[in-house]
Amino acid sequence: MTTLKLDQVSKLYRATSRAGGLTPALRKVSFELKPGEVISLIGESGSGKTTIGKVLLRLVQPTSGTVTFDGKDIATYSGRGLKDYYRQVQGVFQDPFSSYNPIYRADRVYDLIRESYFPKTGDREWSGKVEQALDAVALNPGDVLGKYPHQLSGGQQQRLLIARALLLDVKVLVADEVISMLDASTRVDVLNLLVKLKRQGLAILFITHDLSLGNYVSDRTIILRHGAIVEMGATEKIFGNPQHDYTRMLLSAVPELHKKWDHSPLGPVAVSARGAAVAEASQDGAPAATLARAALLDEVTHAEQVVKRDLRAVLGGRRAVASGRSQVAVALEPPALREFEPDHLVADPE
Amino acid sequence: MSVSVENLSVAYRSHRGDVTAVDGVNFALADGEIMGLAGESGSGKSTLGNALIYLDQRMKATGGKVTVDGKELPISDSRAMRPLRMTEVSLVPQYAMSALPPTRKIGRVINDLLKSHHVKDRPAVLTELKRRLELIGLTDDILSKYSFELSGGMRQRVTIIMSTLLNPSLLIADEVTSALDVSTQRAVGEMLIEFRNRGYVKSAIAITHDLAILAQIADSIAIMYAGRLAERASTDAIVNSPLHPYTQALIASLPEVGVRHDQVTLTGIPGRPPSLVNPPAGCRFRDRCPFAFARCTQTPPFEEVKPGHLVACWKVSQEQAA
Numbered sequence: 001m002t003t004l005k006l007d008q009v010s011k012l013y014r015a016t017s018r019a020g021g022l023t024p025a026l027r028k029v030s031f032e033l034k035p036g037e038v039i040s041l042i043g044e045s046g047s048g049k050t051t052i053g054k055v056l057l058r059l060v061q062p063t064s065g066t067v068t069f070d071g072k073d074i075a076t077y078s079g080r081g082l083k084d085y086y087r088q089v090q091g092v093f094q095d096p097f098s099s100y101n102p103i104y105r106a107d108r109v110y111d112l113i114r115e116s117y118f119p120k121t122g123d124r125e126w127s128g129k130v131e132q133a134l135d136a137v138a139l140n141p142g143d144v145l146g147k148y149p150h151q152l153s154g155g156q157q158q159r160l161l162i163a164r165a166l167l168l169d170v171k172v173l174v175a176d177e178v179i180s181m182l183d184a185s186t187r188v189d190v191l192n193l194l195v196k197l198k199r200q201g202l203a204i205l206f207i208t209h210d211l212s213l214g215n216y217v218s219d220r221t222i223i224l225r226h227g228a229i230v231e232m233g234a235t236e237k238i239f240g241n242p243q244h245d246y247t248r249m250l251l252s253a254v255p256e257l258h259k260k261w262d263h264s265p266l267g268p269v270a271v272s273a274r275g276a277a278v279a280e281a282s283q284d285g286a287p288a289a290t291l292a293r294a295a296l297l298d299e300v301t302h303a304e305q306v307v308k309r310d311l312r313a314v315l316g317g318r319r320a321v322a323s324g325r326s327q328v329a330v331a332l333e334p335p336a337l338r339e340f341e342p343d344h345l346v347a348d349p350e
Numbered sequence: 351m352s353v354s355v356e357n358l359s360v361a362y363r364s365h366r367g368d369v370t371a372v373d374g375v376n377f378a379l380a381d382g383e384i385m386g387l388a389g390e391s392g393s394g395k396s397t398l399g400n401a402l403i404y405l406d407q408r409m410k411a412t413g414g415k416v417t418v419d420g421k422e423l424p425i426s427d428s429r430a431m432r433p434l435r436m437t438e439v440s441l442v443p444q445y446a447m448s449a450l451p452p453t454r455k456i457g458r459v460i461n462d463l464l465k466s467h468h469v470k471d472r473p474a475v476l477t478e479l480k481r482r483l484e485l486i487g488l489t490d491d492i493l494s495k496y497s498f499e500l501s502g503g504m505r506q507r508v509t510i511i512m513s514t515l516l517n518p519s520l521l522i523a524d525e526v527t528s529a530l531d532v533s534t535q536r537a538v539g540e541m542l543i544e545f546r547n548r549g550y551v552k553s554a555i556a557i558t559h560d561l562a563i564l565a566q567i568a569d570s571i572a573i574m575y576a577g578r579l580a581e582r583a584s585t586d587a588i589v590n591s592p593l594h595p596y597t598q599a600l601i602a603s604l605p606e607v608g609v610r611h612d613q614v615t616l617t618g619i620p621g622r623p624p625s626l627v628n629p630p631a632g633c634r635f636r637d638r639c640p641f642a643f644a645r646c647t648q649t650p651p652f653e654e655v656k657p658g659h660l661v662a663c664w665k666v667s668q669e670q671a672a
Contacts, residue, residue: 044531185619255562
């Protein structure tokens with residue numbers, strides 16, 4: 001059983017702004033990815049979801065914590081061992097259009113794999129392997145081989161890249177926003193392909209900000225906020241009975257075809273000095289709630305600031321993103337996860 | 351009718367000849383209407399939006415007429431269009447996130463904008479600007495910030511405020527919600543509705559590939575395919591009883607919250623839209639359409655099959671006639 005396991009993984013990025021300091025991108029994240037399992041990693045921008053993918057692919061080194069693959073710490077891999085790791089763990093990324101070099105034919109990505117992983121494979125055997133991989137992603141070799149990237153649609157390009165991962169002995173696929181650039185009509189084909197691969201035993205980490213897509217493919221769901229897990233468990237439990245306020249807020253904001261948002265008009269706003277609008281309106285009663293909600297949405301969506309603001313709250317008014325080691329240690333502490341029901345963990349409110 | 355577009359065709363010049371990206375498009379917008387314009391990438395939806403405000407050097411209008419508030423827009427004459435931009439027609443560009451200049455503070459950008467449009471009573475407009483900022487929960491210290499100091503959602507809202515500051519009759523919002531998180535998406539979508547309700551914009555065209563967002567904010571939806579309109583109807587009709595096979599397939603390919611792969615298997619639309627360099631005669635969806643028959647080799651008329659519901663499909667016309 002090849003499981004990929006994250007244990008208390010944290011990552012601090014050094015801020016580049018004048019204020020300096022460190023931004024916690026991941027705060028003690030732990031979970032396991034088993035064979036034949038699809039986990040959706042859902043979060044808004046700045047929640048750290050892409051950082052998790054990068055840590056798994058060893059593109060980013062965690063500040064603390066370990067990632068183990070088959071019980072072995074992936075940080076210890078180097079040389080041949082690392083190459084072997086990449087044979088089993090591969091990533092596909094958001095933008096297929098920039099994953100190809102436009103001056104070469106698209107299938108050059110396969111030649112590169114052959115050069116480094118299968119130098120002894122004969123031409124005939126190799127083309128058989130390529131055709132098999134293309135068949136698995138429902139592409140017709142005649143349609144795509146020998147073409148330049150601009151001659152292929154986004155969906156075809158993305159599927160070519162998934163087929164590239166399949167050429168290797170891949171056990172884990174990190175799929176980072178793989179369908180957000182695709183049109184609705186081709187999107188579903190890539191999703192269904194992921195479902196098919198999962199049934200063949202592939203473990204997939206499906207990173208997305210789109211809740212309905214995550215729900216469609218995954219067995220388990222992890223909701224991330226500010227680098228920490230706020231809710232985690234079986235997909236139907238998370239979507240059917242969300243417990244954390246943040247998960248509920250996310251779900252209520254998803255645009256659905258057959259259900260309208262309950263849009264409540266904003267009340268009148270007097271011309272006033274800065275910041276006074278909320279207080280003034282609140283005297284009239286109703287409009288204040290909506291204004292407050294607008295302000296809340298504003299806060300929630302500005303991850304970087306909220307990270308700071310929230311941590312400030314956590315630290316009880318002290319400067320939140322500090323470079324001092326002890327303060328960072330406090331800032332890193334994620335809210336505690338509690339079991340709400342079997343296979344459904346919910347974080348305490350921050 | 352506050353806006354009407356008749357038979358509009360727009361072509362891109364290319365070394366292989368003109369590529370007609372928008373081909374004989376007809377629609378009208380009532381006062382206070384938000385129309386959604388949806389389609390796949392390359393369907394011509396952004397070209398149509400841009401044509402109503404600014405034809406760049408590669409583009410030319412090859413026919414048609416656009417009227418806003420009873421006056422014809424001189425869309426081919428960029429110089430004559432200039433005073434009408436922002437006042438009559440305004441655009442929130444695609445990638446609005448990067449539309450703000452990085453070297454100037456927001457307040458200065460807005461000031462420059464007002465100056466170049468020869469706005470007489472600038473203090474009044476600036477007071478109004480502050481009022482609108484407060485309305486959507488931003489404070490006016492945003493004006494002394496650079497664009498990179500704002501988050502994506504704030505930048506998007508600032509661009510919408512700038513585009514609507516002079517109360518245009520028609521606002522073209524190109525993919526305004528596409529690069530945003532769900533909660534910001536909702537805030538921006540509701541802001542658009544709110545601005546319409548308050549009359550800051552008379553009517554709007556929201557261009558996006560995301561039908562679920564349009565279901566929230568639009569009063570009516572037009573579906574575009576390979577440069578032509580395939581269907582146009584009220585939002586309710588498009589979402590619940592679409593008639594054109596393309597619209598039906600598009601709606602069927604959208605996963606909804608709560609739907610999982612082991613319950614429902616969604617299907618995509620096989621094939622790709624035809625190239626617009628030498629488009630095939632007849633219905634352009636023909637090759638991907640499960641219902642195509644002999645007559646589809648002729649171009650179907652875009653006609654009203656039910657009150658307010660226009661479709662370009664032979665099968666639908668036949669069924670409605672029968």
